[in-house]
Amino acid sequence: MTRPVSPISIGGLSLDVPVVLAPMAGITNTAFRRLCREYGAGLYVSEMITSRALVERTPESMRLITHHESETPRSIQLYGVDPKTVADAVTLLVAEDRADHIDLNFGCPVPKVTRKGGGAALPWKTELFRGIVEGAVRAAGDIPLTVKMRKGIDADHLTYLEAGRIAEGAGAAAVALHARTASEFYSGQADWSAIRALKETVTSIPVLGNGDIWSADDALRMLAETGADGVVVGRGCLGRPWLFGDLAGAFTGEPRKAEPTLGEVADAFRRHAELLVEFFDSEIRGCRDIRKHVAWYFKGYPVGGELRARLATVESLAELDELLGTLDRSTPYPGEGAEGPRGRAGTPKTPALPEGWLASRELAGGDRTTLVDAELDTSGG
CATH class of the missing domain: 3.20.20.70 (Aldolase class I)
Structure with a gap:
């Protein structure tokens, strides 16, 4: 169609x-x-x-x-x-x-x-x-x-x-x-x-x-x-x-x-966190809220368990930037691994x-x- x-x-x-x-x-x-x-x-x-x-x-x-x-x-x-x-x-x-x-x-x-x-x-x-x-x-x-x-x-x-x-x-x-x-x-x-x-x-x-x-x-x-x-x-x-x-x-x-690269996904994740900080009018609340989105954004991408765990405990945008900066931004879209059902x-x-x-x-x-x-x-x- x-x-x-x-x-x-x-x-x-x-x-x-x-x-x-x-x-x-x-x-x-x-x-x-x-x-x-x-x-x-x-x-x-x-x-x-x-x-x-x-x-x-x-x-x-x-x-x-x-x-x-x-x-x-x-x-x-x-x-x-x-x-x-x-x-x-x-x-x-x-x-x-x-x-x-x-x-x-x-x-x-x-x-x-x-x-x-x-x-x-x-x-x-x-x-x-x-x-x-x-x-x-x-x-x-x-x-x-x-x-x-x-x-x-x-x-x-x-x-x-x-x-x-x-x-x-x-x-x-x-x-x-x-x-x-x-x-x-x-x-x-x-x-x-x-x-x-x-x-x-x-x-x-x-x-x-x-x-x-x-x-x-x-x-x-x-x-x-x-x-x-x-x-x-x-x-x-x-x-x-x-x-x-x-x-x-x-x-x-x-x-x-x-078909976003890992760098493009990281940029969207960072933008989401920034908007959450504005919404809550609190950096700590916004950063804590973005934690639940980690698995969804990086589904299928080669992001190691230790980094995922650190992203899921982030408490400031500066810390988030530091962690995202360790990613290989050129990593290509993983295809089906990033698609399909998500959420419980x-x-x-x-x-x-x-x-x-x-x-x-x-x-x-x-x-x-x-x-x-x-x-x-x-x-x-």
Whole structure:
């Protein structure tokens, strides 16, 4: 597939390159979003923000919703379980002109979230899901509001087609599907046939596909196989911000593939660290945060274990520069060794759910009590 991919409109937003950076906890902060923008185009979504924390204006939530002046459009993802709280959070973002796009997370598979009825467990409660989306859409007004979800809780409790219809009917501007269930976590292979089924079901708004996009070729193949209008990229860009350049080229009909030398990878890693220091307004915090990216950036490259270990304990930019200076910058791209899956996949498991959650699609009294504690600062999807 070499022909250009058509731009898409998400409400009033026009995306020439229909690519979305998936929200990832502790990853898609301003620093990483800015870095990715330097390589390509698309919609770059914030880390997930808990609606209750935002309404309460906690310092951390207010910091996380702050965008750099270079970021446009500004995109924020919210997580919540109570229609009023989510609507209040959306109202705050709109009234204070803090976002150009808002996404709702119904895809988190983390046990401590689903155990309380949140994330990927929530669409099972049909009217609660409808109430949250409808209230958020009303509060958003002219700001496009989208929904990200999973196939369902497990193979016996799928929710995505009904949830897609509800979101469409509620006025959502687009829906995105991570083509796995909560029970699958990130394991195995994403079921792209589910994205195709959702696209056949939801016909009036864009449908975006998420899952197992490790290269631009994967993205083009997903669109060809599913008919999706665009893609959502998560773990595939970890340590590879240049993937967005590959995607932009493929989608505009000018295919290219970044094959960075070790020196170019080191430069990107250093730039990421610099942006993290600016984001945290602290050299030590920024350097500590870049540590978790070491394995992703240098995957496949001949960087010894001792140097990797030292990079994973770096505490200053000067120390980082000294370590990076020992690399052979001319080392070529290692090919397949630097490609493919990255990030923790986990293993299939029985989803953690509130007691009796699957007994009914309606909320019971006990469910409401459980949901009070569901808003945790945990992301995923």
